[in-house]
Amino acid sequence: GAGVSQSPRYKVAKRGQDVALRCDPISGHVSLFWYQQALGQGPEFLTYFQNEAQLDKSGLPSDRFFAERPEGSVSTLKIQRTQQEDSAVYLCASSVQGIGRTEAFFGQGTRLTVV
Amino acid sequence: AQKITQTQPGMFVQEKEAVTLDCTYDTSDQSYGLFWYKQPSSGEMIFLIYQGSYDEQNATEGRYSLNFQKARKSANLVISASQLGDSAMYFCAMREGRDGGYQKVTFGTGTKLQVIP
Numbered sequence: 001g002a003g004v005s006q007s008p009r010y011k012v013a014k015r016g017q018d019v020a021l022r023c024d025p026i027s028g029h030v031s032l033f034w035y036q037q038a039l040g041q042g043p044e045f046l047t048y049f050q051n052e053a054q055l056d057k058s059g060l061p062s063d064r065f066f067a068e069r070p071e072g073s074v075s076t077l078k079i080q081r082t083q084q085e086d087s088a089v090y091l092c093a094s095s096v097q098g099i100g101r102t103e104a105f106f107g108q109g110t111r112l113t114v115v
Numbered sequence: 116a117q118k119i120t121q122t123q124p125g126m127f128v129q130e131k132e133a134v135t136l137d138c139t140y141d142t143s144d145q146s147y148g149l150f151w152y153k154q155p156s157s158g159e160m161i162f163l164i165y166q167g168s169y170d171e172q173n174a175t176e177g178r179y180s181l182n183f184q185k186a187r188k189s190a191n192l193v194i195s196a197s198q199l200g201d202s203a204m205y206f207c208a209m210r211e212g213r214d215g216g217y218q219k220v221t222f223g224t225g226t227k228l229q230v231i232p
Binding site: 031033035041042043044045048056089091093095097102103104105106108109 | 121148150152158159160162165206208210218219220221222223224225
């Protein structure tokens with residue numbers, strides 16, 4: 001497709017369950033970002049990939065969060081042993097690399113609810 | 116310290132009037148980019164406008180313009196002739212990092228704009 005695709009759009013998980021969120025970026029986009037957005041807040045940076053290399057994971061809130069992009073295209077954000085505080089919208093974005101206008105294109109997000 | 120500061124949690128504007136949404140930023144990089152995004156209640160993030168740190172002229176995109184004051188580290192969004200469909204959250208964001216290398220994009224906390232008929 002032409003845009004960033006995320007799946008599933010909605011996920012309800014029982015506390016303690018593991019979840020996997022998928023992001024399919026725009027073809028050819030080198031940079032891929034994951035953000036966590038709580039209700040009424042701005043997106044909070046989680047992690048960044050340049051191709052398959054995870055260059056920054058400083059925003060991951062705990063070691064229960066893990067992200068990968070093994071072939072430099074599709075990325076998966078995994079949350080182990082989910083907790084209620086993990087409930088949020090998880091946004092994926094991709095962009096070209098380089099100078100100038102390099103806006104990030106966002107997917108529609110995955111709304112995770114932990115019950 | 117906050118990288119991006121948006122001090123207006125909420126704003127009201129009369130339809131057809133202009134409105135300015137404030138954004139200040141903090142970076143030690145010489146090369147950076149500033150973006151504004153719109154997020155309607157449906158949740159998607161829509162890119163509005165971009166300003167590069169070396170751009171001498173303020174960016175404009177239709178009814179959107181960016182008032183870039185580099186010395187003050189501010190990048191305010193001006194929306195002219197507001198429309199009801201402009202009601203949304205607006206986020207200021209900054210891209211930092213070496214060109215060709217790692218580039219991090221950080222967002223502010225947002226301003227909720229409501230356009231009044």
